[in-house]
Amino acid sequence: MKKLSEKQRLRHRSVLLKSRMPSARTSSSLSPRVHRSIVEAWFEDRVEDVICIGAPYLPPNRLCLKDNLENTLDFLYDWRNSFRSLDPNSSKRQSWVTPSRRKNGLNSISRYYDFSKIEYTSTAVALILTAEYDRIRTILESVPPAINLRDWNKDTLTKLYEIGFFENIGHLTDIESQMITHGDLKTMRILSGRNSNDLAEVSSCISELSKFLEAGGNIISTLEIVTNNALSEAMINVAKWAYPDDHEFKHRHVGKWWITASADRCNKELTIVIFDQGASIPVTFPKKTWSTTTNDLLKKIISNQPKFDFANDGSYILGALDPGNSSTNQRHRGLGLPEMKEVIDLLGDGSLVIHSRGGVCKYDPVNKFSRKSVDKSIGGTLIEWTLKF
Numbered sequence: 001m002k003k004l005s006e007k008q009r010l011r012h013r014s015v016l017l018k019s020r021m022p023s024a025r026t027s028s029s030l031s032p033r034v035h036r037s038i039v040e041a042w043f044e045d046r047v048e049d050v051i052c053i054g055a056p057y058l059p060p061n062r063l064c065l066k067d068n069l070e071n072t073l074d075f076l077y078d079w080r081n082s083f084r085s086l087d088p089n090s091s092k093r094q095s096w097v098t099p100s101r102r103k104n105g106l107n108s109i110s111r112y113y114d115f116s117k118i119e120y121t122s123t124a125v126a127l128i129l130t131a132e133y134d135r136i137r138t139i140l141e142s143v144p145p146a147i148n149l150r151d152w153n154k155d156t157l158t159k160l161y162e163i164g165f166f167e168n169i170g171h172l173t174d175i176e177s178q179m180i181t182h183g184d185l186k187t188m189r190i191l192s193g194r195n196s197n198d199l200a201e202v203s204s205c206i207s208e209l210s211k212f213l214e215a216g217g218n219i220i221s222t223l224e225i226v227t228n229n230a231l232s233e234a235m236i237n238v239a240k241w242a243y244p245d246d247h248e249f250k251h252r253h254v255g256k257w258w259i260t261a262s263a264d265r266c267n268k269e270l271t272i273v274i275f276d277q278g279a280s281i282p283v284t285f286p287k288k289t290w291s292t293t294t295n296d297l298l299k300k301i302i303s304n305q306p307k308f309d310f311a312n313d314g315s316y317i318l319g320a321l322d323p324g325n326s327s328t329n330q331r332h333r334g335l336g337l338p339e340m341k342e343v344i345d346l347l348g349d350g351s352l353v354i355h356s357r358g359g360v361c362k363y364d365p366v367n368k369f370s371r372k373s374v375d376k377s378i379g380g381t382l383i384e385w386t387l388k389f
Helices: 006-020 069-081 123-140 154-163 196-212 219-241 281-287 292-301 313-320 336-347
Strands: 037-042 047-052 179-182 185-193 257-264 269-276 350-356 359-364 368-373 381-388
Touching (some): 123 154, 123 269, 154 185, 179 196, 185 196, 196 219, 219 257, 219 269, 219 336, 219 381, 292 313, 313 359, 336 359
Antiparallel strands (some): 185 257, 257 269, 269 381, 350 359, 359 368
C-alpha cells in the first residue's frame, strides 16, 4: 500500500476530526450511520443547545384522521411506543438527555420527532397529542423537550397554542381566559377530568360557544340542553367504564378524558372533540348484554374469522350506537353516543365520527352510517361531534 505523505496524513486527520464534531444546525446526515447536529431543545424551564446523535424521525406532513388516517395512526402508534416508561411493566425512569462528559460540553439526545415538518394538524390530532403529553407529564413528572420550536409551522403552532397545548406541557403558565376568539371562530382550550364533578366548566364553555353562534330563536336554549345532556352522559360513561380494573393496558394511563370545542359563526357550526385513553369500545362493548336488534345486526356484520386483530372494531362501534345497549343492562344508561346522533337528527345537519381502537364509525343524516377498521389503534376512543344549523 502506498504511504501517505505528511501533508496527506494531516488532511486525512482533519477530515476525521470534522466528521466527529457536531455539524451545523441545518446540516443533513454525514453518512448512512452517523448523523450529528446541534438542535435547540425547549424544556419546561429553559432552552438549550444539545447534540442530536441520530437522524430525526419524520412525522407525516399532514396529521389528520379524516384524509390521512393510516399515516397519522402509524405516527401516533410509533411516537407513543417510543416512551419506554409508559410500559406498565417498566421500572425505568425515562431520561430525555445524556449529560456531556466534557466540562462545559453540550448535553445530547439520541433522536427526536421533527415536528417542524408538520404542515397541518387537525384539532382532533392536536387533542390526542396534548393528552399524550399530559399523560407523560403526569406519570413521569416531565415531558420531552420540544426541538427547534422556532422552526415549527406557524399554522401548527397557532392551532396548538389556541387549544392550550403549551400550557399542558408546561411551557406556558395557565392563561386566565378559557376561550380564544379570532373573528368568526371561537375556540375552547382543552379541559380534562376524571369524573362527573369536572363537567361544570365544560357545560359553561359549551353554553358560551352556543351563544357565540347567534343562532336566534329558541334553538340556542334547546341546543344547550340536549348537547349538555349528551355530553354529560358520554363523559360519565368514560369516567365509569373506560378504565376497567380487569383490563390489561398496553400503556400506563391516568384515568382521564380530554375535551376541546370550537364555534364557527360564519358556517353556523359547533364542533366538540372528546378523547380518552381507555380500553376502547371494541373491548368493553362485547362484554355487554345486547338488545335483540343489536344482536341480530352484529350477527350479520361481525366476522368469525377476522383478517386482522381489529377487523371487527368498526362493527362494535356501530352496535354501541343502539340506545338500548349499556353495561348495566338498563335502557336509560349508555345513551351518550345515541343521544349525540339524535341531536344531529334534530338539527337536520352535522356529523358524528367515532374512532375507537382500530375502528371508525361515521354518521350523518344524508349518508347515514359507514364503518371501517384499520390495523393500528388510536390509543383509546375519540369522538368528533359536529352540529350545523
